[in-house]
Amino acid sequence: MLRRVASSTTKLLQQLSLRSTAMPIPRPFSSSSTSKAPVGLNLPFPTPTDNKVRIVEVSPRDGLQNEKSLVPTDIKCELIDRLRETGVKNIEVTSFVSPKWVPQMSDAGAIMSHVRGFQSGSEDRGIEYSVLAPNQKGLDAALASGVKEIAIFGSASEGFSKQNINCTIDESLQRFRGMCEKALKQGVRVRGYISNMCACPIDGLVDPKSVVRMTKEMLEMGCYEVSVADTTGVATPDQVHRTLSAILDAGVPANKLAAHFHDTYGTAVPNVLVALSLGIRTFDSSVSGLGGCPYAKGAKGNVATEDVLYLLHGMGWETGIDLQKMSEIGTWVSEKLGRENGSRAGKAIASMLAQKKAKGEVKAEGIREALKEKREAKL
Numbered sequence: 001m002l003r004r005v006a007s008s009t010t011k012l013l014q015q016l017s018l019r020s021t022a023m024p025i026p027r028p029f030s031s032s033s034t035s036k037a038p039v040g041l042n043l044p045f046p047t048p049t050d051n052k053v054r055i056v057e058v059s060p061r062d063g064l065q066n067e068k069s070l071v072p073t074d075i076k077c078e079l080i081d082r083l084r085e086t087g088v089k090n091i092e093v094t095s096f097v098s099p100k101w102v103p104q105m106s107d108a109g110a111i112m113s114h115v116r117g118f119q120s121g122s123e124d125r126g127i128e129y130s131v132l133a134p135n136q137k138g139l140d141a142a143l144a145s146g147v148k149e150i151a152i153f154g155s156a157s158e159g160f161s162k163q164n165i166n167c168t169i170d171e172s173l174q175r176f177r178g179m180c181e182k183a184l185k186q187g188v189r190v191r192g193y194i195s196n197m198c199a200c201p202i203d204g205l206v207d208p209k210s211v212v213r214m215t216k217e218m219l220e221m222g223c224y225e226v227s228v229a230d231t232t233g234v235a236t237p238d239q240v241h242r243t244l245s246a247i248l249d250a251g252v253p254a255n256k257l258a259a260h261f262h263d264t265y266g267t268a269v270p271n272v273l274v275a276l277s278l279g280i281r282t283f284d285s286s287v288s289g290l291g292g293c294p295y296a297k298g299a300k301g302n303v304a305t306e307d308v309l310y311l312l313h314g315m316g317w318e319t320g321i322d323l324q325k326m327s328e329i330g331t332w333v334s335e336k337l338g339r340e341n342g343s344r345a346g347k348a349i350a351s352m353l354a355q356k357k358a359k360g361e362v363k364a365e366g367i368r369e370a371l372k373e374k375r376e377a378k379l
């Protein structure tokens with residue numbers, strides 16, 4: 001997400017009547033929009049028949065695509081290797097996009113040849129690896145690299161569509177149709193992404209109708225699921241509720257949707273809760289909250305996987321992912337990239353473990369006991 005979008009302080013700021021700070025604060029939305037506040041939020045606790053949530057770990061792609069310095073390919077491969085040990089079943093590993101615009105992803109072929117190593121051998125643990133493809137050229141390169149799943153990505157707003165993928169919404173849908181046809185014929189699954197589910201950094205507020213239309217078209221053309229994204233992390237839970245409800249009210253089943261939140265204003269975890277309360281059971285997230293929005297200084301990355309896991313596991317939802325291992329990856333990758341760990345849960349867990357270890361009270365793998373002790377101490 002890129003060049004053509006660099007100085008986007010325009011309509012959204014005007015609509016929000018805010019100072020031209022790095023990112024607009026989305027507070028005035030509710031007064032100016034026609035949205036009705038949700039009547040009440042029923043906390044989404046699991047039941048014996050509905051207790052599983054699927055996490056799509058997007059750190060190798062969305063988490064790294066905006067890193068300023070090129071991350072060495074072997075670090076990316078090690079990140080994937082480590083993620084494989086956590087129990088996560090979906091990893092978005094890279095994207096076949098123009099290296100002119102996203103040099104960080106220019107090693108997509110090398111990443112896929114690493115991934116092919118597990119897919120072809122006995123190492124396959126039922127993990128699905130996906131890659132982004134923006135056009136036929138990207139699709140052909142992805143297919144040649146042996147992918148089994150691609151993700152196409154469009155925007156619910158025209159401004160962003162033109163700047164990110166160099167075409168209008170209509171053109172993008174037409175392009176995606178051809179890509180889907182070709183991928184599906186070769187037995188490759190297709191996932192759809194829709195950016196700017198509530199607001200666009202260029203066009204301002206986004207009409208849910210546009211998100212509904214794109215979701216329906218992407219499903220019709222053969223996407224097995226559509227991930228609806230708050231690209232710049234400005235949406236508040238009422239806005240997310242409004243847009244997701246509009247999609248569901250249009251007849252799209254919740255199990256065909258995923259939610260993809262960024263955490264610029266700290267609303268990503270509450271937004272996960274809202275999506276969960278509406279029946280959505282698939283969430284994209286990035287270890288240690290890696291990622292960032294190139295459109296606005298100060299914008300943060302994807303919602304941190306550790307924060308989502310802490311929320312879900314604490315409420316009784318099952319993800320099959322080991323929070324301790326994920327937190328350790330968060331610490332490791334933050335150090336490798338010279339970044340602060342962007343996960344609150346990850347940092348808290350790391351510091352609790354460090355204290356315990358310093359006192360000789362816990363071994364490296366003893367975090368579950370440490371968390372249990374903490375919980376019992378609270379009771």
Ligand SMILES: CC(C)(COP(=O)([O-])OP(=O)([O-])OC[C@H]1O[C@@H](n2cnc3c(N)ncnc32)[C@H](O)[C@@H]1OP(=O)([O-])[O-])[C@@H](O)C(=O)NCCC(=O)NCCSC(=O)C[C@@](C)(O)CC(=O)[O-]
Pocket residue numbers: 001002062095096097098099100101102132134135137138139153164165166193194195196229230231232260
């Ligand atoms: C959109 C296009 C494809 C338009 O590509 P284009 O229409 O060909 O125009 P262009 O001017 O951008 O093309 C520039 C050069 O890239 C080449 N090119 C063109 N396509 C490819 C390709 N697939 N692989 C390799 N090279 C490619 C193309 O042939 C040309 O080569 P040149 O003639 O200069 O030598 C290109 O601009 C591009 O790849 N842009 C990058 C888009 C991108 O990666 N955006 C970020 C990911 S989306 C995202 O993060 C949102 C998401 C999914 O996370 C959800 C959310 O949070 O919102």
